[in-house]
Each structure stands twice: as C-alpha cells, then as structure tokens.
Amino acid sequence: MEYTEKVIENFSCPKHVGELEDANGVGQVGSPACGDIMKIFLKINDEDIIENASFKTFGCGAAVASSSMATDMIIGKSIEEAGKLKNSDVVDALGGLPDVKIHCSVLAAEAIQAAIQDYKTKKA
Amino acid sequence: MEYTEKVIENFSCPKHVGELEDANGVGQVGSPACGDIMKIFLKINDEDIIENASFKTFGCGAAVASSSMATDMIIGKSIEEAGKLKNSDVVDALGGLPDVKIHCSVLAAEAIQAAIQDYKTKKA
Amino acid sequence: MKRIYLDHAATTPVDPAVVEVMVSSLKDNFGNPSSVYAEGRTAKKSIDAARAQVAKAINADPREIFFTASGSEADNWAIKGIAMKNQAKGNHIITTKIEHHAILHTCQYLEKHGFEVTYLPVDKDGLISLEDLRNAIRKETILVSIMFANNEIGTIEPIREIGKIVKEKGIVFHTDAVQALGNIPIDVKDLNVDLLSVSAHKIYGPKGIGALYIRKGLPIDNLIHGGGQERKKRAGTENTPEIVAFGKAAELATEHLETNINHMKTLRDQLIKGVTERIPKVRLNGHPQKRLPGNANFCFEYIEGESILLSLDIIGIAGSSGSACTSGSLDPSHVLLAIGLPAGMAHGSLRLTIGKSTTPEDIDYVVDNLVGIIQRLRAMSPIDADNPIDSAVFDKADHHH
Amino acid sequence: MKRIYLDHAATTPVDPAVVEVMVSSLKDNFGNPSSVYAEGRTAKKSIDAARAQVAKAINADPREIFFTASGSEADNWAIKGIAMKNQAKGNHIITTKIEHHAILHTCQYLEKHGFEVTYLPVDKDGLISLEDLRNAIRKETILVSIMFANNEIGTIEPIREIGKIVKEKGIVFHTDAVQALGNIPIDVKDLNVDLLSVSAHKIYGPKGIGALYIRKGLPIDNLIHGGGQERKKRAGTENTPEIVAFGKAAELATEHLETNINHMKTLRDQLIKGVTERIPKVRLNGHPQKRLPGNANFCFEYIEGESILLSLDIIGIAGSSGSACTSGSLDPSHVLLAIGLPAGMAHGSLRLTIGKSTTPEDIDYVVDNLVGIIQRLRAMSPIDADNPIDSAVFDKADHHH
Numbered sequence A, B: 001m002e003y004t005e006k007v008i009e010n011f012s013c014p015k016h017v018g019e020l021e022d023a024n025g026v027g028q029v030g031s032p033a034c035g036d037i038m039k040i041f042l043k044i045n046d047e048d049i050i051e052n053a054s055f056k057t058f059g060c061g062a063a064v065a066s067s068s069m070a071t072d073m074i075i076g077k078s079i080e081e082a083g084k085l086k087n088s089d090v091v092d093a094l095g096g097l098p099d100v101k102i103h104c105s106v107l108a109a110e111a112i113q114a115a116i117q118d119y120k121t122k123k124a
Numbered sequence C, D: 001m002k003r004i005y006l007d008h009a010a011t012t013p014v015d016p017a018v019v020e021v022m023v024s025s026l027k028d029n030f031g032n033p034s035s036v037y038a039e040g041r042t043a044k045k046s047i048d049a050a051r052a053q054v055a056k057a058i059n060a061d062p063r064e065i066f067f068t069a070s071g072s073e074a075d076n077w078a079i080k081g082i083a084m085k086n087q088a089k090g091n092h093i094i095t096t097k098i099e100h101h102a103i104l105h106t107c108q109y110l111e112k113h114g115f116e117v118t119y120l121p122v123d124k125d126g127l128i129s130l131e132d133l134r135n136a137i138r139k140e141t142i143l144v145s146i147m148f149a150n151n152e153i154g155t156i157e158p159i160r161e162i163g164k165i166v167k168e169k170g171i172v173f174h175t176d177a178v179q180a181l182g183n184i185p186i187d188v189k190d191l192n193v194d195l196l197s198v199s200a201h202k203i204y205g206p207k208g209i210g211a212l213y214i215r216k217g218l219p220i221d222n223l224i225h226g227g228g229q230e231r232k233k234r235a236g237t238e239n240t241p242e243i244v245a246f247g248k249a250a251e252l253a254t255e256h257l258e259t260n261i262n263h264m265k266t267l268r269d270q271l272i273k274g275v276t277e278r279i280p281k282v283r284l285n286g287h288p289q290k291r292l293p294g295n296a297n298f299c300f301e302y303i304e305g306e307s308i309l310l311s312l313d314i315i316g317i318a319g320s321s322g323s324a325c326t327s328g329s330l331d332p333s334h335v336l337l338a339i340g341l342p343a344g345m346a347h348g349s350l351r352l353t354i355g356k357s358t359t360p361e362d363i364d365y366v367v368d369n370l371v372g373i374i375q376r377l378r379a380m381s382p383i384d385a386d387n388p389i390d391s392a393v394f395d396k397a398d399h400h401h
C-alpha cells in the first residue's frame, strides 16, 4: 500500500483521538467484518457550530488517517457545512488515497453525518 | 545433441567414404523424408569375406558416424559374421549415441544386411 | 534504518550463493538448451544438474521433476492437468477450505466447467479430519489436493496418512508443498503422493521458478502446450538462470535443513512466548505443535491487521496479515474464517515468519515494539471488552459482501 | 576458440545493461510486490516501470501489458483464454499452418475438446492469402491467430490487413509477435490486434519472461488462476528481476530499433548473397523482401541439416535447422513442408539469424567455411543430380510416420 506522507503523519500522530466526554452527537458506521468501524464524537454548541470533534476507529491506516483528517476539518464549522463534507475533500486533504482505500474516506464522511443526525434526533 | 568424441571423430574424418568401383554388393536403406539414407558398398571375395566396404550417407552426424564405424567393423569379416552385426555393437563402438539417434545405428546394420542380400541375390 | 524482515512465508531474500550461480549462468550460459551446438549443450547440462538437485530435496527421481514458472503454475497444472485428463472417469475433486488461492481459484474455475469440488473443513487448529476425507470420496472422485503446510497459520497436515487413504482408493493425490520445502523433510517415496508443487522463492531462490513433481508414469495433460521442453510436458524456452538458481537453493535447503529448522523453531517459540505473555487478548492461530518451524500467526482482539503492519513498517519491521487490506480486497482471510474466527477477529491478524538470518535480538525488538503498538491501536479502537462488537452491526456487514 | 553465434531467432545473449539491472534487482529488491511494507512497495514500483517500458515498445497502455513466464505461455493464454471465454458464442478458430508449436499444439489440444480449427495454408514464400482468410471465417469463428513473423523462414505476414478483416467481423485477433519484437516496428493501436505475444529472450533479455498484450476491456479467461497478481489476470508471485530485465531490454530495443534493423539487414543481405552466389543448388526459404531483418534460411539439396549444423559447430559457428535432428523428432519442419518443399529437401535446411553483435567478418568467415562444408557433405551423400531421390522410397517413408 503506497500511502502519502500526509496519511502516514495522520496515522502515526492522529489528531482528536478518543471519546469526547461532553459529546452531544455520536455516530458509528462500518463493521468489524468489513475491517472498519468509525465512531465520531461531536460537541455542538447552541448555534449548531461544531466546537470539538473526536474519533475512535477500528481499521487500517487509511481509516485512521481519514478519521483524523475529517474531524480536524469540521471543527469550527456549522453542522450544515460539516454535513456537506465530501469524501473527496478528505482524500484531497490527505494528498490522495490508494484506490482500494477510498471507501475509508467515505466512511469518515458518513460517520460525521451519522453523528450530526444523532445530535438532531436527540435535540428534537 | 551430445555426441561422444568417437562420434565427432567419425563424423569429421569418416573412414571409407564414397563408392567402391568394384563393389559386388550394394544396399540402401532409409529415406530422405525420414532424414536418413544410407548406401553401403561391399567388395566380397570368393570365400565370402568382405575385402572392402564403403558408404555414402545422407543424414545427421550420428548417421555418418554410424556408417563410418559400421563399415570399418565389417572389413575382413565373413558375410555371415557381418550379417550378425548388431546396432548395439555400433553404438558401443561409438561410445554411445543419444537416445533419439539410436535409429541411425539400426540403419547401418540394416544397410549392411541389404548389401549382403544384394550380393547373395546377384550370385544366385 | 535497519529493517527486520519477518515475512519469509511471502518470499525470501535470494541467498548470495544462489545469486552467484544465477548471475554466472545469465552471463555465460545463454544458449537455448534445445539447440544442438555447444552453447545449447552447456545450457542443457546445467539444467540437468539443477533438476537432480531439486529431485534430491524431495527424494524424487530427476525425471519426475518438471520446472514451471511458479508454485501457482505447478498448482494449476496439477489440478487442471489431472482434471482434463480424467474427465471421462469422473468429475469430482476433493480439496480443503484452507488451500492457497492457486488451488482454490483453479477449483472454482473447474466448477464452472462441469466439475464438482468438495472443500473439506478444518478444525480450530487448521487440521482436516481423515474421517471427513474418507466420507467425501465418491466413485467419481479423480483427484484429492491437500496442502502440506498452510501459508497463513502454518498448520502441517497429515500428508502421509492422507496419501495412504487416497492411494487405497486409486485416486490421484496432489499436495501443495510450497511452504513445506526447506521447512519440513519431504520424501515423496514415503508420502504416497502423485504430484507435489514447490517454488524457489520460498527457499532463498529467485521468484518466477517452481516445479511440479509428477510420479513416474502418471498421465496428466499439459497446461502449457508448444515446444518439446521438459520432456514434452511443459513448453517454453527453459529459464536456465533461474533453474540453475533453484537447483542451488534446493541444494542449500537440503544441506542445512536440520540447522535451519532448529534455528527457526527456537526463534518462533521465543516470539510466541514474548507476544502471548506480554500482550493480553491475543490468540495464536494454527496448530500449537504441528506447525511450520518459522510461522507465528496471532489475532489481536479489537484492532485491525493493516494498522499493525503499517505501524511495524514505520519502525522498520516487515510482517504480513491475512487481513483485508493486504490484498486490496475487503474479505478477511478465508483461512482464518475456516478455523472458526469471527470476521472481525480475522481482520486483526498478524503473521510473522522467521528466516535463516533472523536473530534473537530481532525477535526481542519486535516483541518490545509490538507491546506499545497494540496498546496504542487499542486505545484508538471503538471496540473493547466493555464495548463488544454489536452483533447486529456484524450481521449487516456480512450481507454487505 | 572464438564462437560466432548465428542463432538469434532461437535466443539472444543477455545484454550487459540488462544483466546489470537484473542483478541489482535480484540482490536489493527481493520484496513480494503484493506486500504492503517498504520492500514490497519498492518491488511493485520497479514492476510498474518495466510494464511501462514494455508497453512503450508496442505503443500500448501499461495497463494492457500482462507479464507471463514465456512467449509460449502468452500464446497458450491467448488461445485458451479466448476459446474458453467464448465457448457459448462459437467453437471455431482460424490460424495458419506455419505457427510456432505454442500455437499449433494448443489448437490441437482444443480440437480434442470440441473446438474446430482451420489451419490456413501459405504460398511458397510463406504468406497467407487474405482471400483464404475471408473464406475461412464462419459465424462460429471466435478467434483468429496469425503470427506476425515466422521464426523459421522469417516471412512477415500482413498483420494490419488481416486485423482489418477480422475486426470488421467482430472476431478476436491474436498475433504471435515473439519474433517481431525488436525486429519490426510494432504499434498495437495501428494494427487492429486484440492480443499480442512477446518474449524477452529474443530481444537480449532473460529467458523465462514474456508478456501478453490484452486490449483494454477484452474479456479473457485466466490461464493460471490464484493470487491477485497482474490485476487478477495471471497468478504467481511476480518475477521481479526478470520483469525489470524485460523492461530494460524492451527499452533498449525501442531505442535502437532503426539502427539494429539496418545493421541486421546489411549483414543478412551479405550472407544471402555470399551463400547463393558461391554455393550451387541452394534455395532461399521465406519471402525475398517481406522477411525479418536478421533471418536467412537456406535449403541445400542432397544433404541433411544436422550434419551441416554439426560441421559448423565444430569450427565454432552456431546455427539452427528445421530438420529432424534439432528437435529429436523425425519429422521435418512443418513450416518448410507448408511452403511446399518435399520432405527430403526440408531436412536439408539451415537457418542463420543475425544479431546486433554480428560483424561483416563473421559473415565472411561463415560463408567461406560453408562452401567447403556443403561440398564435403554432398560428396558423402548418396543423392545427387544423377542419382535423384527415388520417389518410391519417398512414399514409403511418408507412410512410415
């Protein structure tokens, strides 16, 4: 697997690892049978701005790096903006992913959407 | 094709090449389609002793070497003895032949038999 | 950075003595072995010598050794060659669930063309049951192919006993011995096998050269038709340099078999002890005793295999995983599933395979680092003893494939 | 003794620059290209680079190049892979009488398994007729395989025109370009071919590595099933050193194509002129103009080919013959029979093929010596103009087979 420097960096020293104690939106996608589970924790404030985000990921290097990069990209954004984050944005930010690993970036985008949905459901 | 020194020697400097002017027994076997023709010339005296022998051969190295060796082996012998020359005697005298070339030694023995037959037929 | 290579089951570095004979053949022995002139004869002789060396490594007659371009080609040839040759007799083949893909995919291909294949299950250690084998044999069975030793979990099958059963029934028996050569003594005369595949690059020879042992007189169709090479059984101008190299590698493997086995076993046991004692929630895959001397295969709960490999690679250690990510496929290893591991667990495997140049210090370094790597990855994982895998998620995923 | 090697159509010496890249790959690049760690990635990269070099030599896209272990394997794959894939569509294959055995024996094998094969005849120069081809096409025809250039007599077939006809009918077209690569410009985009076989050892690369060009998107069955190598089309751990070497050889062949062609043509013409002017009763086989730049193939009446080869070998010259003896079979060359030579004549052929290191002095030496050799052998032969071949003997012999 040929990974970019950015991927290796985000895998070796991932940002925002772990659970957020005060998360009010949590999303989990994937399955161990597929080899990937991503869980995203969001702390969203009253103006629907993502104040903080974190992740826990079971998966390959690309999955970890995608989680790290994606959480980093949405902090400070509104949930509307964050919900629009495309997997290709994550891929670009990582300087590219091998073809067979693109699905990891898809999972990251989906996990964020799931977490936002969770927040909305709880709020409603 | 792995030939013995003896084969190479008999091929490079064959003994008894050519026609015998005074041959009284001539035998030819093989066919160009098979890649071998051997013609043996015998000069047989009144006591049925082979005084001289020669050959002309169209064929591979083993065919030429077998002809050379076989003619050399029968000179001085009675036609009875010469008719009993086995192909394996020729092979042994040549220090061996590759498997696919054994048939060349068979041809040599057959050509000698044919030449003796020719002599007998003419005499009768 | 110093690299520690622990993936000898995938491939081995070429032994310097092997490189040497190969290079000299490459430079000075280019003749076509089928040609009659001097250059051709020299090439042919060197091939004959190599054939004898490979034959000796498995106690075969040199005329029973046919060079191929890989273990995979040998496997394909054995299966397809016997199947096609015996179509009139029957259409049933028996193999196992844990074969290398060179066997499995070949059998699956034949299934599309009218053959029926029984894939024998294995127990939790990777062993087939002789009872299952006996029960699977039908009157249409024309071939049994069971691997000598498994490439992932290292389990060694009871080939001699299997051969006895198969022989009694008059069925052709093939074994894929690609992982066995150089790691286990092999004696075809004792094993009751008709066909046996080997590959040079697993025994410090070059990639791209293998061989099929074909018991004398056994009828088999060609896989590659054409010129009269390999006694008319396998066409293609002979790969002289690699054949010569394979011969040398086989000779070295035979000569140092005992020493190599002892060396590998010692380090393997050091590795298994270190890992299982120092890391919790780890499982050793494969049979505890009946395993290849150099093979260690672990599952670490809660984490995924490639992230372990990548972490190791970053600090200079090369290992492998039966996991999704190594192959570019999403499916977990068919071998780990066959021994009964749940798919999630199967994704978290690590195979470390020892070679003749591995040192005890290498093993210490690997164990020390692995402790931290597993810890770090587990801390990152959303799954743990308190948050077990949701079996609902699980099922969904299985359908997904 | 200095040797003069004039059998470049059989195989070529490995170029020192090719040896160099191969040895360095062998020593420093042993990783399994399918592995995720550093060693594997390096190996994979070098394979990708070689694939691009081979692709460039025939103006293909690198993703259309699939490495095999030989030209023979490429030929077998093309024929069997297309036949098996298209069984439902039809069972008819068209090829020629002068193909290499890798094609002919493969077709004969398929004939045993329900396929029908038309073997197109050739004219006295070895050319097929486009009219014959058109007439042979049926609605069941699934594949046409016609060689680019013949290995024995050097005749170059009109591939572009053949491709046009075949393409119009929507049939798959394969060409065996093993003899063409490095000797004729090849542009798959211009040729209307779907599949094209090449082999490294004919272009100063190592033996045991070839490639099949498969036009993008063309459905074809695998010949060797197993691991996911070569984009899942050809299993077996990649032969990295030989792939890299093939890449280098292809690069050199592409770079020096013009120069090599001119060099070979000049010497070939010198050879043909010398032999035909100085030796009576000689026939040049193959097309006088449409022939490989390095190929000269003669029939000398009244004598047999192996005895010429042996005489040449003894004085240090390596050549070849389509005769019985080269192959260990008793049958004369199927190619020489196909161009209409009587069997007796076909046994007396000599093929001399020129390479990039051949010199004008080599050619002079060969011609000078050949004059005496032919004279000596003719003097030894029982056949001559006065004692022509008895046609009765002839017929008997033909039955004999």
Ligand SMILES: Cc1ncc(COP(=O)(O)O)c(C=O)c1O
Binding pocket: C235, C236, C237, D009, D010, D069, D070, D071, D072, D073, D075, D100, D102, D147, D149, D150, D151, D176, D178, D179, D199, D200, D201, D208, D209, D210
């Ligand atoms: C025309 C042709 N096709 C196929 C082959 C087979 O190639 P290889 O020797 O690589 O199997 C050869 C040469 O031997 C050839 O000349």
Ligand SMILES: Cc1ncc(COP(=O)(O)O)c(C=O)c1O
Binding pocket: C009, C010, C069, C070, C071, C072, C073, C075, C100, C102, C147, C149, C150, C151, C176, C178, C179, C199, C200, C201, C208, C209, C210, D235, D236, D237
């Ligand atoms: C058990 C087994 N069979 C077959 C093969 C295929 O051998 P090769 O890589 O030479 O094609 C391998 C290794 O890759 C193997 O481990």
